[in-house]
Amino acid sequence: MKNFKYIKLLLPVLLLAFCYSFAQVKIAPRPNFIPPVIDSTKTLTQQQYRQLYDKLKNYSDTTSTEMLVMIVNTTQGEAAWKYAFEIGDKWQIGQKGKDNGLVFLVAVQDRDVFIQTGMGLQHLLTDAQTKLIIENEVVPQFKRGDYYAGIDNGTTAIIQVLQGEYKADKKQGNAVPFVFILAFIVFFIIIIAIISRRSGGGGRGGGRGGFGSDLADIIILSSLGRGFGGGGGSSGGGGFGGGGFGGFGGGGGFNGGGAGGSW
Incomplete structure (x- = not known):
């Protein structure tokens, strides 16, 4: 009592x-077109950008799961997990009704990385598995200054987990x-x-x-269920139109799941 x-x-x-x-988190309004890779820092070369773009677009085309890689210089003092959550939720990453989006955030100057998972993926990609991917596949490459390799390895491992193929070190x-x-x-x-x-x-x-x-x-996000729920609004069922790539967005349903790390 x-x-x-x-x-x-x-x-x-x-x-x-x-x-x-949450009032402190300043996220840009949801753009009309959301590509699978956003690099505002020019960390990736054009070739690296295109390879990641094609890889994530093709994966989305075949599975409907949307993975957004976002590279920024800094989150301006905001926690990386919170920044990634706001991007995923406000931009409605994932398919409407499936909540199968994922945000792979890299803050270069902050030396922080966070992978935020939508609720529709959390039964397949747990927080513990996400942490392993960051520690085994991402951070070692980032420490060497190879951001492309870290992101490429990380997204490949995520795909393997979702397909039941990724085997972490026992x-x-x-x-x-x-x-x-x-x-x-x-x-x-x-x-x-x-x-x-x-x-x-x-x-x-x-x-x-x-x-x-x-x-x-942490307490309130954990108890929200659907979170601040994307699901509303509308982007043509996930942003694909006329056979061409129309960008991500249309889902949402993030509740703070995922894991992060630093280097």
């Missing part, structure tokens, strides 16, 4: 922090879930400790801070 009282008191604060935090495959479980337990112990410590403070507000903002995002 006492715990319920704490949750009741904390929920409005979390909701306010959540709204304030040693790493067993270790990562344990690390996630341990981190999850420690995280909630810290939260309980903070709530318990502050509950006797007689209504002291305390600053919101970045930690409270991220906590609010």
Whole structure:
């Protein structure tokens, strides 16, 4: 009963922090045409860009799954996962009704990468598998300065997972879930400790801070189900028209799933 009282008191604060935090994310309005690769940094050569473009377009043509690779210099202080979430959700990456979109975000100056998965892919591509792909296929190449190889390897591994073909190193495959479980337990112990410590403070507000903002995002996004749901609107069933490539978009349904890393 006492715990319920704490949750009741904390929920409005979390909701306010959540709204304030998301107001800080400034994402460009959804363009009319969304290509499978957006490189605003000119990190890729023309040939590398075309190879990735064709690869992801062909995969979308044959499976309807839309993978958007977005390369930016910086997320301007925003968490990479949140930035990728906003792109996927507001731009409605994926097919309408399937929520089978994916955003592969690379922030070059920030040295951050995040793969955000739509809800329609999460039963096939779990967060743990996504983390393995980033650690095994992407980050090692990024550390060598080969961004194309990292993105190419990463997207290939994602395709293999979705086809049931990707086999991660067993040693790493067993270790990562344990690390996630341990981190999850420690995280909630810290939260309980903070709530318990502050509950006797007689209504002291305390600053919101970045930690409270991220906590609010995680808790509320995890409970949203369809998230801020794309599904609405309309882009001709995924952006294909007249046999030609009309760009991505039309779905959405992101709820914060995925994994990231840095180098």
